Amino acid sequence: MGPFEYFEPETVEITLSLLRKYSDTAKVCAGGTDLVVRMRKRALNPQFLICIAGIRELDYLGFEDERGLRIGCLTTIRTIERSPELKERYPMLSEVATRFGSIAIRNVATIGGNLCNALPSADMAPMLIALSAKAKLVSIDGERIVPLQDFFTGPGKTVLRADELLVEVQVPTPPPHTSGVYQKYTTRGGEELAVVGVAAVVTRGSRNESCTDVRIVLGTVVPAPMRAEKAEAILKGKIVDDEIVEKASDIAADESRPRDSIRGSADYRREMVRVLTRDALRQAFERTQSAR
């Protein structure tokens, strides 16, 4: 690790002025589970490290009926996994958290870090996008709200400016009869980064079996988490059966852009997108039967 100057600001305001001052020579550190690993590998050598872990006001889960769920950026994955209220209202999000790393990692890894680090394999991103979540970004000049769908621009890249902090994730209340499933595929099983991640969120009509809305979001097999819009399109408004699910999964596989990597060849990963999308859709539809 290279040398750096270290700050522990106590407020968001101080953080923002430090960020303005040091801009891209500085890095924010939340849980540090991505950042420190990269610094040790010297993939990142910030001159200034701004540790925000002490700003407890950024650690919260808030539920409001019209605005939905608000998650402070310092909320840990473990909190998301264990919150009874979240489990009740957004079970698909707590489920993603259970598939994330190990308990030790979940205890320190934050949602803000997961999104801002912006790896294609970041587990929280696909489901949040599928739920139409937005990010609140603030700088000294003010705030802006960006749909997560537009937040990621490439591997490790986002629209976040060097002087901005992601402070909150906002998730609208899903319509009635909506369910979501996250499928994560790894090479060994347990405590690993995804080789393929697929989130499916499905809304069923109140009286019929047709699918009134659907979101399929691919992770890892794309440069940045991406909706499989063509696959979504053929499902929308249709009565859902095995055949159409298979078809949608084939299309999603075509839409994915996996690359050969040490974790699997592109071909194999595309095949896995097919299997995972199918399973995610099937399970999500099944769950809408019992969803509120």
Add this chain to the structure above:
Amino acid sequence: MAGHSVVGKSIIRLDALDKVTGKAKYCEDLKLPGMLYGKVLRSPYPHAHITSIDTSRAENISGVRAVITGRDVPEKRYGPSVFDQHTLARRVVRYVGDPVAAVAADSVEVAERALGLLKVEYEKLPAIFDIEEAWEKNPPVIVHRDLPKYELGKFPPLRLVPDRPNVCHLRMLRHGDVERGFKEADLIVENKFTTTRIQHCPFEPHGSIAQAESDGSLTIWAGRQSIFLARQYLCKLFDLLPSQVRVIASHYIGGGFGSKVTLYTEPIGVMLSMKTGRPVKLTFSREEMFSSGGTRIPFVIRIRDGVKKDGTLVARDMEMLLGMGAYAGSGPLITRNCIYGAVATYRIPNAKIDAYAVYTNEPPVTSFRGFGSSQVLWAIESQMDVIAEELGLDAVELRRKNLLEEGDTNITGEIVHSIGIRECLDKVAESLEGSPKSKMEGGPWRRGKGLALGNKYSMAPTAAVAIVKVKGDGTIEVHESADEIGQGCHTVLAQIAAEEFGVSVDEVKMVWGDTAFTPYFSRGSTSQRTTFNVGNAIRLACQDAKRQIFEIAAEKVHAQIQDMDIKDGAIYVRSDPSQRISVTELFTSERALSPGEFGDYVEPSAEILGKGVWVTRPAPSDPETAQIPENVARMGGRLAGFFGYGVQGVEVLVNIETGEVKVEKVVAASDVGYPLNPKMCEQQIEGGVAMGIGSALWEEVALDKGKVVNPNFGNYKIVTSINMPKIENVKVFLVSAPHKEGPYGAKGTGETQMTPTAPAVANAIYNAVGVRIKDLPITRERVFRVLREKAGG
């Protein structure tokens, strides 16, 4: 076994409390006054000339105490068998990770910064990575052009192959007449199997502290296996006498699995200490463990078997290429010994084996739990299932039919002794019987089961010495030089001493190894030899000490020595146990304190020191054929110390859509001779199974043009607790075929346990979905592809 009070019991490990409370000390915990930290700069190229090194900028940083390069190290090469390696590359680098320069600094951070400022220029050379290509007669690249001129060690005696310039050893076995055997066969089955590089992944990376003393001698604190082997290698490299090199075990060692036999940190540490005059600690990072810390040796195995319709094996022909990487290390010795994996289990009238040690420009390999046997058995035990299938025979019956028995002659001419494999096989086969018959599991999952046989010899020659000191307070202090690498050897060795003296292990004190104080143990805790060899030495030392005690006591209680025995700290007369005297009563102080007070002096020898020497000698064998002369075999001449045996059966679930394999159940039986501590034997088996599952399904040090691309636990997948079957689904049986020379009949057991796992998993996968995977690891993607091919897609 009846009549034992301490051995044969699952007493709690002596290190348990220290380890769970974090008190246990490892090399990393040691800190000496004035100690510096070393770091190594490594080659980024698989093969290159070093054209220049500029150290000036690094030398100018404050806190940097020394920078050394190839110019500073001995011209002499070193190595365990072929002297092919410089401490730091002098002119040529031969693998990505080859040490090029080293820095000693006040802190690790400063040392790392200095590495970044070293400027090395290279001229790239063509490199070779494929084992088969490197083995060819006219390889495009020769890794060591000067190989014919290199000095060769004496063990094992090496056979170069002049027209194969990348081969440094050819090991041959010839038994019977294979061609005649194949003519007699009803069926000939030929297959090619491969294994890959895997890393040992010990908790504690390699590390040592080196101190060059002012009188020219060396003191080394090392977290390693075998302090005496380190001494031997260092003497050779630095032209020193054994009395000038002191190697001290850094107390506990955080796992070795074979990796810590090689010198990795010590020679460079010594050079840095010589230059600075200060102690230098050199510790590998995890990345260095993967790139330069040694891996298991990858094999390419062609196996051709001839069998009769009824399953009788009549001929076996194996050709094996072992990819040693850029420096031979233990490669030649593995090449010599790996054939024993093919020797120990089956009766084969005609056999031929050729094993070649091949250089490439990949990172060097080292010893790894199994020392070649796991790889050989990967081929053989997969092949046995293939044969059974082709003959329409039951795979268990096929094996039973060909098993060696006590008193049989194996393919080296050795007469088999202490072989419990049939009972292991019976236990595992019976236990697997009970599992569900249906292969369909709901959805894409298919169920299958399979088993495999394993064995592992313990290498000879081995010399082990123990000294037992009986203290004035009755404590038995045991001095020996086994390495406490986590296997728990101190516990078992203490049990042996306690048994001999009829006391509990609390009365026994084990002393940490130190070549200046503890007695000789030739190759340390490697080749599952500790319990057998050091155990025997301790028994003999105890007997020697007891004889001295009885002599002194005999006078005091007026009895005959041969009538005396010892228990619970008292010497008594067997025919009249009321006639007794306690050990402490034999001692007085020199100042003759009042009786009853602990003394520290005993007449006439001042101290009671028992000494035991145990040597396991191998029988001579013909270098052309590996055969032991018949008269030698009849006299009990043996290949190795002993053979441990194990059979493992597994049940797997295979997902036909994704290729995922889950190991659901494991049944493992092992012949340990006699379980001195049954719980610890079971733990060795469980650990071996876990490591075996990892090696079967995920583990692979992945290389891209010689560079390790997954040097971390994020991308190098070891087995985790989540991947293991539930504990109630891991069933372990201990089988005892006592060894006539083993302490209480015991044999060693650490290495055997990993040898059958991978082929058992492969056989179960075949049973589940009908595809045969011949290359390790059996990744999900590999299973998926083979399933696709089978389906014709």
